[in-house]
Amino acid sequence: MISGFTPWVDYRCWMVVARIKALQYSQDVCCRGQAGRDGRVIEATGLTRRFGDFLAVDGVSLRVPAGAILALLGPNGAGKTTTVRMLAGLLAPTAGAATVAGCAVVGDPAGVRARVGLVTDQPGLYEQMRLPAYLQFYGGLYGLDPATRTRRIAELITFFELAEHQRSKLAGFSKGMKQKVALARALLHEPAVLFLDEPTSGLDPLGARAVRDLIVSLKAANRTIVLCTHDLDEAERLADTVAIMHRGRIVAADTPAALRDAATTDTLVEITLAAPTPDAVSVLADLPDVARVADRSPLRLSYQTAQPEVTNPLAIARLVAAGAAIVAVTCTTRTLEDVYAAYLTEEAALPASHGART
Amino acid sequence: MVLMPHDISPKVAQPSTWQALWLIARRGAIESLRDRMTLIISLLFAIGGPVMVVQTVVRFQTAVIGPGEEAAVGRSLAIFFLILGLAPTTGAVGIASGQFAGEKEAGSLTPLLASPASNVAIFGGKILAAVIPALLYAAVAELTFLLNLVWMLGWDGVAFLPRALSLTLLALVPVIAIFFSAVASIVSSRVRTFNTAQQISGLVVAPVSALVILLAFNLARLGVRGMVLVLLACIAVDLIVVIVAARTWRREEVLAGN
Numbered sequence: 001m002i003s004g005f006t007p008w009v010d011y012r013c014w015m016v017v018a019r020i021k022a023l024q025y026s027q028d029v030c031c032r033g034q035a036g037r038d039g040r041v042i043e044a045t046g047l048t049r050r051f052g053d054f055l056a057v058d059g060v061s062l063r064v065p066a067g068a069i070l071a072l073l074g075p076n077g078a079g080k081t082t083t084v085r086m087l088a089g090l091l092a093p094t095a096g097a098a099t100v101a102g103c104a105v106v107g108d109p110a111g112v113r114a115r116v117g118l119v120t121d122q123p124g125l126y127e128q129m130r131l132p133a134y135l136q137f138y139g140g141l142y143g144l145d146p147a148t149r150t151r152r153i154a155e156l157i158t159f160f161e162l163a164e165h166q167r168s169k170l171a172g173f174s175k176g177m178k179q180k181v182a183l184a185r186a187l188l189h190e191p192a193v194l195f196l197d198e199p200t201s202g203l204d205p206l207g208a209r210a211v212r213d214l215i216v217s218l219k220a221a222n223r224t225i226v227l228c229t230h231d232l233d234e235a236e237r238l239a240d241t242v243a244i245m246h247r248g249r250i251v252a253a254d255t256p257a258a259l260r261d262a263a264t265t266d267t268l269v270e271i272t273l274a275a276p277t278p279d280a281v282s283v284l285a286d287l288p289d290v291a292r293v294a295d296r297s298p299l300r301l302s303y304q305t306a307q308p309e310v311t312n313p314l315a316i317a318r319l320v321a322a323g324a325a326i327v328a329v330t331c332t333t334r335t336l337e338d339v340y341a342a343y344l345t346e347e348a349a350l351p352a353s354h355g356a357r358t
Numbered sequence: 359m360v361l362m363p364h365d366i367s368p369k370v371a372q373p374s375t376w377q378a379l380w381l382i383a384r385r386g387a388i389e390s391l392r393d394r395m396t397l398i399i400s401l402l403f404a405i406g407g408p409v410m411v412v413q414t415v416v417r418f419q420t421a422v423i424g425p426g427e428e429a430a431v432g433r434s435l436a437i438f439f440l441i442l443g444l445a446p447t448t449g450a451v452g453i454a455s456g457q458f459a460g461e462k463e464a465g466s467l468t469p470l471l472a473s474p475a476s477n478v479a480i481f482g483g484k485i486l487a488a489v490i491p492a493l494l495y496a497a498v499a500e501l502t503f504l505l506n507l508v509w510m511l512g513w514d515g516v517a518f519l520p521r522a523l524s525l526t527l528l529a530l531v532p533v534i535a536i537f538f539s540a541v542a543s544i545v546s547s548r549v550r551t552f553n554t555a556q557q558i559s560g561l562v563v564a565p566v567s568a569l570v571i572l573l574a575f576n577l578a579r580l581g582v583r584g585m586v587l588v589l590l591a592c593i594a595v596d597l598i599v600v601i602v603a604a605r606t607w608r609r610e611e612v613l614a615g616n
Contacts, residue, residue: 090471091610114372114474122465128389140381141473143373185469 041066041193041224042087046096049082049248056082058248059096064241066192067222069215071229071239073340079248080228081120084195087226089113101192114142116193117186121201123178127171131162131181134170135188142189149188156184176207183214194218197228212238236336244343251343259339266291266304268332269312273299274325283318287311378479379486382470386487390453391494400495403445408503411438412510420511432518433578435507439524440574442503443531444567446495450535451563454488454542455555458612463552471609481543481604488539489532496531523578526585533592534570538563540599547612 042064049057057079064070072080085091087098089105089112097104103111126134132153139149157163160180165173170181179199186194196215200208215238218225229235235242236256243253252259273280276298284293284303289311293303305311308331316326373381390396416435423431461467470480507516541562546555577585 085613088472090468091613110372110474110476113472116472118469118472120465120468122468124465124467124469126385126389126466127464128392129385137381137385138469138473141373141378141470141475143377143474182469 040064042070042098042100042226044087044096044098047083047086047093047098048095049079049086049091050094056248057086057093060245060248060250061096062243062250062253064224064226066224067219068240069219069225069227069238071227071235071242072245073229073232073235073242074245075230075344078245080245081197082248083245084118084197084226084228087112088116088118088195090118114189115191116195117189117191118195119179119182119186119197119199121198123175123182125170125173125178125181127169129170130168131157131166131170134181135184138185139188144189152188152190156187160184174207176203176210179203179207179211183211187218191223193224193226195226195228198230199227200229200231200234208234232337232340242336244340246344252339256336260333260336266306267308269303269305269308269315270296270328270330270332271301271315271319271326272328272330273301273319274327275299277319277322277324279322280319280324283322283324284315287315287318290315372474373479375476375479378473378475379483382475382480382483383486383490386453386457386484387490390456390487390491396449396452396491400446400449400491401498403449404495404499405502407445408438408442408499408506411442412503412506416507416510420515428518429520432520433523436519436524436527437571437574438503439500440527440530441571442499443496443528444534444570446499447492447531447535447538448563448567449495450488450492450539451542451559452556453491454485454539455546455552455559457484457487457543458546459549459555460546460552462550462612467612471612477607477609478604480609481547481607482600484547485536485539485543485600485604488543489535492535492539493532496535500528500531520578522582522585526577526589527574529589530570530574530592533589533596534566536596537566537592537599540596540603541566544599544603544607547607 040063042062044063045061047057047060048055060079060083062070072083074080082091086093086105087100089100089103089109092106092109097106099105100112101115103109103115105112126137129137135153135156136149139153144152157166160183162177162180162184165177170178173181183199199215200211203211212234215225215227219238227235227239240255241253242256242259243250244259245251280301281293281295284290284301287303289305289307291304293301295301303315312329312331316329319326415438419431419434458467461470475483504516507519511518538559542555542559545558545562546552549555549558573588577588580588
């Protein structure tokens with residue numbers, strides 16, 4: 001594990017480590033999944049699930065190609081876990097259909113379960129067991145023959161750096177180690193698709209980073225991953241596509257960059273002055289393509305613009321001409337968090353019957 | 359999203375129902391047998407109970423036995439095969455309650471439900487996991503009772519015991535244990551917590567235990583054929599309960615209750 005670096009260098013380092021691990025993983029324990037003819041490993045149409053009167057998932061449609069990561073974002077109760085459970089063959093949908101790794105979740109849920117791996121926020125281990133026995137048990141349940149089981153267990157224990165803990169009971173493992181065991185269990189049968197339901201929940205930063213490393217390496221090993229998370233930064237870093245869920249519906253789905261672009265075209269520009277300038281606000285308001293001019297304090301002005309590359313030089317020139325001494329100019333584009341908050345706020349204002357945008 | 363090249367490997371292994379059932383049963387049984395608290399309490403029932411019965415009730419009965427009363431004493435002694443065997447099998451209720459509701463609380467049930475094991479394998483495996491330790495403790499109890507009888511009365515004293523009645527009562531112990539486990543598993547799979555599962559199962563188990571003991575006291579009157587019929591009827595009830603429960607149980611019911 002690499003630590004003690006500045007965040008950006010640190011991030012790049014763990015990406016490098018993840019790539020090396022991915023290469024090692026793809027050589028050692030890489031699986032081969034089952035994609036459809038068009039390369040889509042997951043395809044869901046109008047997936048709906050009711051629990052009595054409660055509509056948990058409302059007409060979710062999504063497509064995930066092989067080797068891609070889909071992040072499901074949403075507040076608690078948005079329907080992420082229920083969607084994953086339906087796609088993993090654990091819950092039958094009330095309506096709609098889905099195909100995962102070539103098997104229909106309604107017609108062949110056992111086939112789906114045999115082809116996917118699931119990790120939840122709780123590792124869900126049998127804590128009185130020891131690691132090899134635990135993996136042997138699940139290897140047996142996934143129908144691996146004894147020789148394959150033994151080989152896979154040895155590979156995964158080495159890969160997850162758990163070799164020195166083989167004689168300990170799982171109860172004595174740290175949360176991060178338990179999550180590694182859960183991931184090893186999910187990977188035993190070389191599944192085509194991995195469903196990771198808040199896999200970094202409750203982990204310390206290093207443990208969470210180790211899990212993210214693994215997700216990156218699994219993607220590089222051509223694994224299709226559906227990731228439920230509250231962590232927007234995690235989603236932005238890892239996912240090819242982000243689907244924002246609210247009240248059981250997907251309210252937006254696209255690449256993180258496209259979501260940001262679609263949510264707003266404006267950049268927030270903040271100008272810090274050395275001294276108060278009486279005409280500064282009116283100077284900025286007179287500029288073309290500028291909106292929401294505000295003086296947050298006598299020394300701080302802000303405005304929004306769709307074309308900062310054109311507007312900012314003009315604004316700086318006009319302000320200087322008006323006698324302003326400019327200390328700093330900062331531009332802020334929207335983060336995924338802003339986009340997420342905007343979508344949820346917008347959705348919350350709509351009546352419950354409003355249709356989903358996918 | 360960009361499409362990526364992907365190799366297709368249609369080879370996917372799935373275990374047979376019986377293989378999965380046995381794996382689940384063996385794991386559950388071993389974990390129950392390794393649980394220190396359950397082990398201590400169960401062995402206390404399985405060894406302490408028979409020793410106490412022999413040293414108090416049997417000692418008193420045999421001390422005041424009159425001529426011609428051997429058969430009656432033998433019948434009342436035989437009843438203890440059922441009572442002492444049933445005491446540790448009630449532990450199956452606790453184990454079975456933990457198999458679904460307890461594991462659900464601990465979060466370890468979801469990975470099992472996410473496996474390709476069939477509903478029958480999971481449900482049957484859970485019942486068997488509860489029955490195996492209960493029967494082992496019951497066997498210890500019966501053996502302790504028998505050895506104590508031999509030690510106190512000698513082999514001649516054991517000859518008091520009516521064979522048909524004793525064997526029927528002994529055979530009823532696993533039949534009742536399976537019934538208790540099945541009921542507790544049905545309840546456990548449909549409630550949220552271990553405590554609720556135990557309490558509701560207890561409400562079923564207590565009157566059934568009383569009924570069975572009442573039946574045991576009247577078994578001798580039915581004759582050998584009657585005893586065999588009663589035993590077969592109890593086995594049939596077991597089979598019906600287990601098969602109907604296993605076939606109607608759906609893994610999603612467990613998750614839907616979360």
